[in-house]
Amino acid sequence: MQLKKAKKETAGKASKAWKTKGGAVPRFGSGLSVTTKGRYGLRVIVELARHTGANAVALRDLGTRLDISEKYLWHVARLLAAAGLIRAERGAYGGYRLAKPPEAITLLDIVEALEGPCQLVPAAEHGDGAAGYAWREVETALREKLQSLTLRAVLERHDAQTSLHYVI
Numbered sequence: 001m002q003l004k005k006a007k008k009e010t011a012g013k014a015s016k017a018w019k020t021k022g023g024a025v026p027r028f029g030s031g032l033s034v035t036t037k038g039r040y041g042l043r044v045i046v047e048l049a050r051h052t053g054a055n056a057v058a059l060r061d062l063g064t065r066l067d068i069s070e071k072y073l074w075h076v077a078r079l080l081a082a083a084g085l086i087r088a089e090r091g092a093y094g095g096y097r098l099a100k101p102p103e104a105i106t107l108l109d110i111v112e113a114l115e116g117p118c119q120l121v122p123a124a125e126h127g128d129g130a131a132g133y134a135w136r137e138v139e140t141a142l143r144e145k146l147q148s149l150t151l152r153a154v155l156e157r158h159d160a161q162t163s164l165h166y167v168i
Contacts, residue, residue, distance in 0.1 A: 034115060040068055041076045041114040042107075048086060049102045049151050056088075056095030062116030076114065102155065108146035119141050 043066050051057050059077060063070040077096055080086045087099040098105070112118055120139050128130035 034088055034111070037076055037079070038111060038114045040066070040072065042110055043068075044073065044076055044080065044096075045085065045098070045105065045110055045151060046155065048096060048098050049105075049155060051097070056097045058095040061095070079114055079123040080110075083109065085109060085113055101148050102152040105151040106147050107149045107151075107154070108143060110151075118146065123157060 018145055023024045044062060047062060049067060050058060051109055059070050059073045062068070063073050066073075077086065077088070081096070085105055086096050088096055108118060117140065120142070126135055143147070148159075
């Protein structure tokens with residue numbers, strides 16, 4: 001009898017954790033997300049890809065354009081540079097620029113430089129069962145999709161979708 005009571009209490013507590021203020025279960029979970037570092041890093045890479053000037057882009061200018069603090073950008077830029085995706089240039093016109101052409105940089109490169117290995121579930125938790133198989137399949141599909149999207153392709157698709165078409 002006491003075991004049933006403990007199960008009920010535990011079940012009640014677990015379900016309360018997933019309820020919103022109004023008591024409804026939220027439609028979207030909070031898991032499987034890219035951190036601020038990853039989101040800002042992609043914005044930095046895109047901005048550098050769009051910058052075709054002779055000079056590198058200073059962090060101060062990137063911060064102003066993207067509305068991100070220069071201090072935070074320094075951490076993001078350091079990770080992107082360590083991965084060989086961008087390079088720093090010193091001097092009066094110093095700053096950052098892409099280290100590779102946009103067609104040679106994939107979204108997987110960017111995500112892994114900023115977030116670490118592209119894993120949804122720690123490998124140790126995969127196991128040999130059906131659930132482990134399912135997670136490996138999903139992770140493989142995600143990695144393949146991120147690997148197939150180059151920075152150039154993302155920019156071209158965005159530009160094609162946002163360009164104005166006038167019909168008279």
